[in-house]
Amino acid sequence: MSKLEYGSLCIAVDELKGKRHLLRLKEGGRFTAMYGFVEHSDIIEGGDGCFVNASKGPGYRFFYPTYGDYVMNIKRKAQIIYPKDTAAILMWGDVRNGQRILESGVGQGALSMAILNTLGGSGELVGYEIREDFAVMSADFIKEWHGEAENHRIEIRDVYEGIDGEFDRILLDLPEPWHVVKHAETGLRNGGIMMAYLPTIIQAVTHVETMKASGYFEEIETFEFTKRPWKIDGRSVRPEMWTYNHSAFLVKGRKVSVKPEKPAKEEKPAKVEESAIEEITETTEVIGTTEEA
Ligand code: SAH
Numbered sequence: 513m514s515k516l517e518y519g520s521l522c523i524a525v526d527e528l529k530g531k532r533h534l535l536r537l538k539e540g541g542r543f544t545a546m547y548g549f550v551e552h553s554d555i556i557e558g559g560d561g562c563f564v565n566a567s568k569g570p571g572y573r574f575f576y577p578t579y580g581d582y583v584m585n586i587k588r589k590a591q592i593i594y595p596k597d598t599a600a601i602l603m604w605g606d607v608r609n610g611q612r613i614l615e616s617g618v619g620q621g622a623l624s625m626a627i628l629n630t631l632g633g634s635g636e637l638v639g640y641e642i643r644e645d646f647a648v649m650s651a652d653f654i655k656e657w658h659g660e661a662e663n664h665r666i667e668i669r670d671v672y673e674g675i676d677g678e679f680d681r682i683l684l685d686l687p688e689p690w691h692v693v694k695h696a697e698t699g700l701r702n703g704g705i706m707m708a709y710l711p712t713i714i715q716a717v718t719h720v721e722t723m724k725a726s727g728y729f730e731e732i733e734t735f736e737f738t739k740r741p742w743k744i745d746g747r748s749v750r751p752e753m754w755t756y757n758h759s760a761f762l763v764k765g766r767k768v769s770v771k772p773e774k775p776a777k778e779e780k781p782a783k784v785e786e787s788a789i790e791e792i793t794e795t796t797e798v799i800g801t802t803e804e805a
Contacts, residue, residue: 621650675699
């Protein structure tokens with residue numbers, strides 16, 4: 513894996529313009545682009561990170577593609593979650609191996625690949641996708657990038673209609689994720705995390721309000737991430753003129769059990785003996801305290 517050989521994927525980076533092309537290496541294959549061609553055998557001989565001159569002069573740098581190279585260079589039919597947001601979903605959604613994760617919709621499968629990578633063959637990823645053609649397309653892309661995954665399945669169904677089973681995480685990239693909140697009351701375990709990816713703030717507001725009204729979600733946070741590239745070239749050291757400014761908002765919430773009713777009349781706390789306070793201090797271990805996560 514992650515080696516340039518016949519059958520593997522490869523990314524070619526244009527020496528002059530930095531343009532990136534995704535290709536698959538084949539025996540007898542030839543990569544043809546702006547500057548003529550490069551034989552696949554020369555790429556394999558050079559190995560990961562090699563430079564090969566093309567037949568018409570300038571050349572290309574060849575690498576085994578990263579996750580970002582792959583998802584950004586495949587032919588896309590669905591709007592994918594970009595890698596900067598995928599990274600945030602995995603971290604703030606606290607995705608880790610062994611978990612049961614529900615993802616909806618599956619779209620191109622870009623987020624699915626990142627989740628499967630984190631699960632590392634453990635746990636389970638279930639995708640609910642309403643469009644059969646997208647389910648088939650994403651399964652092919654996931655197989656191409658990740659290989660066969662026994663802990664993954666895609667079900668063709670509408671997540672707004674309900675969720676079967678109970679999950680540790682629910683990750684949503686849908687136009688109206690608030691329809692899933694009521695299903696998460698049983699479909700997400702207590703303490704589990706739900707995250708939604710929402711392009712507009714109006715969607716985020718509706719989603720947050722629905723979560724609050726349900727009474728089953730706390731630790732609700734709304735945020736977005738910006739990747740701000742800088743140019744560092746001699747004395748020219750400054751942010752790039754262009755920035756990919758907005759992709760989407762992320763809304764996170766943690767499923768809780770419903771608060772018990774407060775007793776009608778507050779009971780006076782019993783007087784605590786000095787010796788008992790000492791005992792509590794000794795047996796209570798607080799590892800750290802912070803205002804924000
Ligand atoms: N996160 C994906 C892209 C998802 S695009 C990626 O990174 O590749 C949104 C997907 O949600 C589309 O495929 C769409 O068909 C699907 N979808 C929309 N409404 C749905 C619903 N109610 N139930 C299940 N899937 C739905």
